[in-house]
Amino acid sequence: MKQQRLNKILQEMERQNIPQMLISSPASIFYLTGKWIEPGERMLTLYINTNGDKKLLINELFPVNAIEGVELIWYKDTDEPIGRLINIVDKTKVLGVDKFWPAHFLIKLMERNAAAGFVNGSPIIDRTRMIKDAEEIQLMKDSSRINDSVMEEVIKTLSEEYSEKKMVNILAEIYENKGADGFSFSPIVAYGANAADPHHDSDSSKVQKGNNVIFDIGGVRKHYCSDMTRTVFYKEVSDEHKAVYNLVREANLTAIDKVKPGVRFCDIDKAARDVIENAGYGKYFTHRTGHSIGIEVHDFGDVSSVNTEEVAPGMIFSIEPGIYLSGDIGVRIEDLVLVTETGVEVLNKFTKDLIIVK
Structure with a gap:
């Protein structure tokens, strides 16, 4: 992880009372991890929270062996990644979501009440990347x-x-x-x-x-x-x-x-x-x-x-x-x-x- 960049984002998350976030933009994931992954139609998302948790939900097809400081959560094409994601997200807290995350992923997460609320988290990352x-x-x-x-x-x-x-x-x-x-x-x-x-x-x-x-x-x-x-x-x-x-x-x-x-x-x-x-x-x-x-x-x-x-x-x-x-x-x-x-x-x-x- 690019820790200094991550720290700026975490500080701004705390200031805006967004305790957890999903980052799915390949550009923003690259910005934080140094790994460029094009997921196509498959789910790829980096979960971070202000307690220091960092987990990347990733399909087994992608050739990523390890990312220092990040736990990789693998899934197969036959798995349902939303189920994996629900086990990661804190249901009692607000969740920041990437502005470009496909609606079919977000709607499924919302239907299953995966968080206390959903907000656009991208402005925090966008302004840091500026x-x-x-x-x-x-x-x-x-x-x-x-x-x-x-x-x-x-x-x-x-x-x-x-x-x-x-x-x-x-x-x-x-x-x-x-x-x-x-x-x-x-x-x-x-x-x-x-x-x-x-x-x-x-x-x-x-x-x-x-x-x-x-x-x-x-x-x-x-x-x-x-x-x-x-x-x-x-x-x-x-x-x-x-x-x-x-x-x-x-x-x-x-x-x-x-x-x-x-x-x-x-x-x-x-x-x-x-x-x-x-x-x-x-x-x-x-x-x-x-x-x-x-x-x-x-x-x-x-x-x-x-x-x-x-x-x-x-x-x-x-x-x-x-x-x-x-x-x-x-x-x-x-x-x-x-x-x-x-x-x-x-x-x-x-x-x-x-x-x-x-």
């Missing part, structure tokens, strides 16, 4: 370093011969060659007007002279995610498109400059949004400015106009303003940033200067 420790920060830096090198290489491969889908296939090969464990999300490669859709599904389109090209890419390294977006231009760029690009770049830099402990997420969002709105493009910036990231590419927390929480050292999130002009152009520039004790560190080093691919 603050990365030294080990996680280094892993995030390593993952972003790989992403920088992938971005540099994939931009160089841009060609009229390759469709957006082909570029995604090329990306997969580059990530593998660079030592990544795969994509952290389905990457976006978007040419020209396709880039005006912030979540474009890469298709058979091919790049043409004068097109802008969005590369929104990320990989996984040792279970930690990277995410970065750059917008480049093919062969040439018009003055209008150059102006849009420089405006988004200014919004990105302005928001990053705002980041320091004690600043609210909504104020960071506003810093980016004001730059774009003051130039008359406000209605074309259609999404939040960023999202938290770590073991999952979208961890709990975001950089949006409605998030009034203050940022704190150890948080890592994206800054990704954009302008999307339907039928014409889309520009997005995204970096991951780490909140330090005194300010901010940008994890992505790849240039944000305007690039024209010749």
Whole structure:
């Protein structure tokens, strides 16, 4: 077990009067145990309580021999795991439950009155995971370093011969060659007007002279995610498109400059949004400015106009303003940033200067 991480969760459980909890998210189980297990339809849950009990209910199919400090409770496919779980949970106390735990497990547990009450326990773990420790920060830096090198290489491969889908296939090969464990999300490669859709599904389109090209890419390294977006231009760029690009770049830099402990997420969002709105493009910036990231590419927390929480050292999130002009152009520039004790560190080093691919 990662005892320091567990201790933070247990302290918060005590503060919120949640004496016991079931953790079923593979990402959160990995966060606490260092073991990544994808259970599929089978039940997998880590039981913890404020008395120090730690039990992992796990199917015999999964190749986990032991986890230091955790008792493994095995079951077969022919067993009923809920019955095993009822023997673990204290029926006289409230039970925290993972927000993503399948309803058919939870309903069975509730029908059998397995606890005095059921509450969503995930916010405790989510908020603990928001603050990365030294080990996680280094892993995030390593993952972003790989992403920088992938971005540099994939931009160089841009060609009229390759469709957006082909570029995604090329990306997969580059990530593998660079030592990544795969994509952290389905990457976006978007040419020209396709880039005006912030979540474009890469298709058979091919790049043409004068097109802008969005590369929104990320990989996984040792279970930690990277995410970065750059917008480049093919062969040439018009003055209008150059102006849009420089405006988004200014919004990105302005928001990053705002980041320091004690600043609210909504104020960071506003810093980016004001730059774009003051130039008359406000209605074309259609999404939040960023999202938290770590073991999952979208961890709990975001950089949006409605998030009034203050940022704190150890948080890592994206800054990704954009302008999307339907039928014409889309520009997005995204970096991951780490909140330090005194300010901010940008994890992505790849240039944000305007690039024209010749």
